[in-house]
Amino acid sequence: MTASRKQLAANAWGSVLQVRAALVPVFDRELQVAARLPLSWYDVLLELSAAPGERLKMTELSERVVLSRTRVSRVVDELAAAGLVGREQNDADKRSAFAILTPLGREAFEKAAPFYLSSIESGFAGPLSDDELRAIADVLGRVLAGLPNGPVRRPSAGLARPAHSRSRR
């Protein structure tokens, strides 16, 4: 049974859907148990940690996080209420404001990250070799690069390096 191009494509796409559907709820729970953070919070903290000055405009944030602009507004509200991020005026353009990581937020993220990374290893990466992981990131990265919106690359989704080490674009 030689699979047609369409079948190959559909199988690959289907596997992406299934893996994410199976794993997201698991990771979310594990994170909540281990670090009291919902995945959506973690994602925002991660992106802020990785950003220069630990701050991003809302639009930038929603480009990086896998969340809509609207949703980001709400999540940042929640995070601000919890004291994990703050909002700061953008003097150059008063329409936009920065979301900025607080010390508490940094601490929360740094505590949570190892748990999340360990979830990824045990639920996802476990049975895969380094080369296979590289291949996935590479191949799916090319898919993203080909999309209208341009490549919205994330920092490793795990531990952020110190802010100044990232430049991008």
Place this chain on the structure above:
Amino acid sequence: MTASRKQLAANAWGSVLQVRAALVPVFDRELQVAARLPLSWYDVLLELSAAPGERLKMTELSERVVLSRTRVSRVVDELAAAGLVGREQNDADKRSAFAILTPLGREAFEKAAPFYLSSIESGFAGPLSDDELRAIADVLGRVLAGLPNGPVRRPSAGLARPAHSRSRR
């Protein structure tokens, strides 16, 4: 900059999240425009088409479709209201009922499938070789196989072959 195992894992996982987040809304819209079907309907029709007798118990259906048991109940309601699936008694076990594809449902699915497959090609598979598609399905398939719930394999997510041609496991 040699990436650590954890970074590799996080990157690969992140790319899965991003690809699915970027593409699902696009495919959903394209399907609605082309065939007046939401993706969730399509998914159910697909699984029923691929099932022996074009019928499945609700639990079986929710194992195959990327939807919760609850959600499947509701989607099947909608599909039944639209005349695309019917419900049928299971005489062997009256607790459960079958969802079964109607002729109208089969027709709707067969009309929609080419559009969906073409979305997959243009939005996802486009820049990838056959081997790369195989690699993704294979590697992510192994991830799924390693999960507690056991591998929930889907039929090709595209065109279903006639019910009797599927046996597998």
Place this chain on the structure above:
DNA sequence: CAAGATTGATTTGTCAATCTTC
């Protein structure tokens, strides 16, 4: 009382309208 399935309440996420600043 466990398995299969559905329903009601709640949460989560999105869309359209709005407000402010450029």
Place this chain on the structure above:
DNA sequence: GAAGATTGACAAATCAATCTTG
């Protein structure tokens, strides 16, 4: 009047409780 962002109305998805049959 367009860009950046938030808010209220709505749809989608999940959780807990329920009902029925085994």
